[in-house]
Amino acid sequence: MKLTIRHTVVSSLALVAVLAVSACNASANADGGSPAGTGAGGNQTSSAGGQTNSQTPTVDPVTWKTTPDDKATNVAVDTRVTASADKGTLEKASLSYVSKKGNTVKVDGTLEGGTWTAGDLLEPGVKYTLALEAKTTDGTTTESTRTFRTDNLTLDQQVYVAVSPRDGGTVGIGMPVIVRFDLPVVDKANFEKNMHVTTTPAQAGSWYWLSSKEAHWRPATYWKPGTKVKVDAQLNGVPAGGGRWGEMSRTSEFTIGRSVIAKVDLKSHQMKVVINGKVAKTIPVTGGQPGFITRSGVKVIMDKVTNITMRAETIGLKKGDVGYYSDTPVKWALRVTNSGEFLHSAPWSVKDQGVRNVSHGCTGMSDANAEWVYKNMIIGDVVETTGTNRPMTMGNGYADWNLSAAKWAAGSAL
Known part of the structure; x- marks a missing residue:
């Protein structure tokens, strides 16, 4: 009986010792930061059911950076719209506005280095919409739509x-x-x-x-x-x-x-039309008489017209003035100055053409010659006039070539 009692006591003590050791192990694991039953993969396993609970990594949301800010008002029209994304990569951007006529107008732009930049500045007094699309660090697509309104301007x-x-x-x-x-x-x-x-x-x-x-x-x-x-x-x-x-x-x-230059010599009363470096035609002409001297210098054909009426009032003359003339129809005419000089048909002065200057400042020629000039010269062709002491002035037509390249460049604002 004593042996039986002793055996029972020893067995009980052994069981208590095992439980104590188990309790110590559980406590050690908890203190060490590793829950009971944790394997090499770091997954937590419950002691009761043996199930695994994984922790999902947290992904920071995309932060949008735009100029101007979302819902901004009275935005200056000289603002350049830009867009980018923090904690993500900007993939797409589109900018548009609704015109005052109600039409949707898209604005082109470029996406480079993660930043989208509009290709144009802004229209006044309209609402813009900026649609953005980016990918987060885990590859998820996220979108955002932002709006702003520009400052209104008067005409x-x-x-x-x-x-x-x-x-x-x-x-x-x-x-x-x-x-x-x-x-x-x-x-x-x-x-x-x-x-x-x-x-x-x-x-x-x-x-x-x-x-x-x-x-x-x-x-x-x-x-x-x-x-x-x-x-x-x-x-x-x-x-x-x-x-x-x-x-x-x-x-x-x-x-x-092609290269076309009309070389007008009002001393010899001849005009040579040079096409691609070769004289294509020599035409007898008449220039401005005393008091109405034709300007010397480089001129450029500004306009071409047919069947016009030339009036003395357009050059500052009124009835009773010296040189006043009645309204005169002209078949072929090419304007070379703002002040009223033309190359034109002048059938009334054919006898003087090639001989003397009798016009009111224009370079006159026969109908047939004027028609040829009209058909062979275009806007932008050059007229180089010599033989008078009255020069061309800047602003009187396309007088640009009367300045040297150096003086021309000095007229830049930069």
């Missing part, structure tokens, strides 16, 4: 832009690029930085500001025949100074035609 705060020659045209070797504005440009340098001329083949040239409302670009010498010219006046939203901004951007692509 007096917007400078209208016009570019010539027209897109797709062909002009002569003397034709300058012309950009005109309806309101004065105070910050000419800022505008000029955004007015670009590209030529193929390349010809170096420069801008020259005739006034705060007109700028011309020409190469150092006459254009090379066949040159392709691209004008890109990116002036929409560009500050013009004086509380004004460019109203729009303009582009034009045109081609330079």
Whole structure:
């Protein structure tokens, strides 16, 4: 009986010892930060059911960075819209606005180095929508749409832009690029930085500001025949100074035609038309009489018209003035100055053509010769006049070639 009692006591003590050891092990594991039953993979296993509970890694949300901010108002039109994403990669961006006519207009842009940049500045008084798409660090796609509204401008705060020659045209070797504005440009340098001329083949040239409302670009010498010219006046939203901004951007692509130069000598009363370096025709002409002297210098064909009426009032004459003449119909005419000089048909002075100067400043010739000139010369062709002591002046037509290349370049705002 004693042996039985002792055996029972020993067995009980052994069981208590095992439980104590197990308890110590559980406590050690807990203190060490590894739950009971943790294997090499670090997954937690419950002692009761043997099930595994995985912890999902946390992914930071994308943070959008845009200029301007979302829901911004009165945004300046010279703002350049940009977008990027922190804690993610920007994949797509699209910008659009609803015009005042209700049309949706998309704005092009470029995505480079994780940043999207709009290709144009902003329109006044409209609502823009910027749609963005990015991928988080785990590859999940996330999207965001942001909006903003631009500052409203009056027409007096917007400078209208016009570019010539027209897109797709062909002009002569003397034709300058012309950009005109309806309101004065105070910050000419800022505008000029955004007015670009590209030529193929390349010809170096420069801008020259005739006034705060007109700028011309020409190469150092006459254009090379066949040159392709691209004008890109990116002036929409560009500050013009004086509380004004460019109203729009303009582009034009045109081609330079063959070389045509009319060489007018008012001492010999002859005009030689030189095409591609060779004299194509010699024409007897008459120039301006005393008091109406034709200007000497380099002129450029500005316009071509048929069947017009020439009036004395257009050159400042009224009835009773010396030299006044009645309205005179003219069949063929090519304008070369703003002040009223033309190359034109003058059948009334054929007997004087090639002999003396009897006109009111124009270069006159017979109907047949004027028709030939009209059909063989285009806008931009050159007229070089010599033989008088009255010079051409800047601004009187396309008088650009009367300045040396150095003086021309000095007229740039940059």
